[in-house]
Amino acid sequence: MKQKRFLLEESELPREWYNIQAEMPTKPIPSIHPQTRQPLGVDDLAQIFPRECCVQELDTEHAWIPIPEEVLEKYKYYRSTPLVRAYALEEALGTPAHIYYKNESACPLGSHKINSALPQCYYAKQEGTTNVTTETGAGQWGAALSYAASVFGLEAAVYQVKISMQQKPYRSSIMRTFGAAVTGSPSMSTRAGKDIITRDPRHSGSLGTAISEAIELATTTPGCKYTLGSVLNHVALHQTVIGLEAEKQMAKAGEYPDVVIACFGGGSNFGGLAFPFMRHNLTGEKQTKFIAAEPESCPKLTRGQFRYDFGDEAGYTPLLPMFTLGHDFKPANIHAGGLRYHGAGVIVSQLLKDGMMSGVDIPQTETFEAGLLFARTEGIIPAPESSHAIAATIREAEKCRQTGEEKVILFNLSGHGLIDMTAYEQFLNGDLVNYQLSDDEIANRLEKMDF
Numbered sequence: 001m002k003q004k005r006f007l008l009e010e011s012e013l014p015r016e017w018y019n020i021q022a023e024m025p026t027k028p029i030p031s032i033h034p035q036t037r038q039p040l041g042v043d044d045l046a047q048i049f050p051r052e053c054c055v056q057e058l059d060t061e062h063a064w065i066p067i068p069e070e071v072l073e074k075y076k077y078y079r080s081t082p083l084v085r086a087y088a089l090e091e092a093l094g095t096p097a098h099i100y101y102k103n104e105s106a107c108p109l110g111s112h113k114i115n116s117a118l119p120q121c122y123y124a125k126q127e128g129t130t131n132v133t134t135e136t137g138a139g140q141w142g143a144a145l146s147y148a149a150s151v152f153g154l155e156a157a158v159y160q161v162k163i164s165m166q167q168k169p170y171r172s173s174i175m176r177t178f179g180a181a182v183t184g185s186p187s188m189s190t191r192a193g194k195d196i197i198t199r200d201p202r203h204s205g206s207l208g209t210a211i212s213e214a215i216e217l218a219t220t221t222p223g224c225k226y227t228l229g230s231v232l233n234h235v236a237l238h239q240t241v242i243g244l245e246a247e248k249q250m251a252k253a254g255e256y257p258d259v260v261i262a263c264f265g266g267g268s269n270f271g272g273l274a275f276p277f278m279r280h281n282l283t284g285e286k287q288t289k290f291i292a293a294e295p296e297s298c299p300k301l302t303r304g305q306f307r308y309d310f311g312d313e314a315g316y317t318p319l320l321p322m323f324t325l326g327h328d329f330k331p332a333n334i335h336a337g338g339l340r341y342h343g344a345g346v347i348v349s350q351l352l353k354d355g356m357m358s359g360v361d362i363p364q365t366e367t368f369e370a371g372l373l374f375a376r377t378e379g380i381i382p383a384p385e386s387s388h389a390i391a392a393t394i395r396e397a398e399k400c401r402q403t404g405e406e407k408v409i410l411f412n413l414s415g416h417g418l419i420d421m422t423a424y425e426q427f428l429n430g431d432l433v434n435y436q437l438s439d440d441e442i443a444n445r446l447e448k449m450d451f
């Protein structure tokens with residue numbers, strides 16, 4: 001009998017996260033303060049985020065950061081997640097490739113996001129913080145944060161994009177189940193929200209409005225810190241448990257990946273899986289290919305520009321050096337809500353610039369076709385975000401079918417799609433469309449940025 005699932009013993013779980021910043025051939029250029037134009041320091045960031053996260057954010061020295069014992073204890077509730085050989089998918093594709101996936105959909109709340117929500121809440125608690133706040137669009141991050149906050153005895157206040165709250169009511173019920181206070185954004189509970197509503201009483205909300213409200217709450221409430229579920233370096237750092245486990249699990253399977261693939265929103269699940277493998281490319285030991293799969297309608301990696309830009313629509317964050325489509329870029333309303341983000345994290349942007357990885361953009365209908373094939377073969381309904389990774393994997397596997405190469409492909413199943421059934425319903429009814437952007441649309445928006 002061929003082994004299909006590979007798991008780790010508790011004693012084999014990673015005890016450190018991997019900080020690729022310490023080993024990159026070209027370190028990222030610093031993020032800067034929008035007014036002073038000075039490189040950002042820990043003190044600047046610590047006004048908003050838990051201090052230890054800020055230290056990790058800017059750490060370009062230590063390649064290995066110990067996972068606190070208390071976080072490790074919580075990881076043990078659900079880690080390791082399975083590494084699975086996708087025999088049925090391989091067979092359906094008729095490919096000689098060996099396809100493996102790391103199943104992060106088996107995490108609490110159904111996605112990888114909990115891996116960073118736990119340490120962020122732990123550090124907040126350690127520092128005497130009593131409340132955490134954040135924004136959420138589709139709700140995956142808000143749900144993970146709400147659970148992690150309850151684990152460490154913190155109050156959580158989540159600003160959810162108003163339109164998502166109406167379209168996906170179950171997501172707010174999930175957050176409230178864990179005790180979080182959920183507010184539709186824009187709301188009347190903050191200055192920023194009141195201003196937005198005064199200007200436009202029917203504003204349906206965006207991640208930009210929700211970030212503004214959450215940051216305002218954090219900066220005006222004693223004992224309250226803001227948390228973020230993607231984009232930032234410390235979030236990708238926490239997610240490296242995925243790749244570190246996968247490396248050991250691949251060894252149990254007697255293989256090492258030729259190609260590593262993950263979907264891409266801000267870069268945390270991609271970095272989490274890819275960075276631990278990439279460290280062997282950096283030393284010249286291996287030549288694995290790394291592919292980040294993004295939506296065709298939000299192509300910052302394949303068609304964006306490398307420059308300083310804000311991390312949010314309102315312009316509250318520092319200026320980050322990144323591949324971007326412009327912070328006021330409004331992605332089409334695709335179902336992969338977690339990938340509707342205008343920019344790429346700082347580390348990944350530098351790695352892309354240096355040719356250490358590549359991006360690929362995928363039309364929405366192709367991602368759903370891929371998701372459906374995966375569901376029917378492997379028995380897990382993937383999140384629409386994860387289906388981008390599956391589609392990119394299928395493209396690679398088909399190349400192997402043509403060339404006869406037995407490549408080993410590893411992708412991240414970042415989450416399941418069981419609360420995305422309206423999206424599947426629309427696809428099955430033939431109602432989903434693709435959104436292509438013209439070069440002019442992209443260029444116009446980037447030209448408008450004059451800072």
Ligand SMILES: *Cc1c(COP(=O)(O)O)cnc(C)c1O
Nearest residue numbers: 230265266267268269338385415
């Ligand atoms: C949030 C999310 C993503 C995208 O975020 P990254 O930081 O790019 O990983 C991908 N998949 C799922 C299931 C998500 O919830």
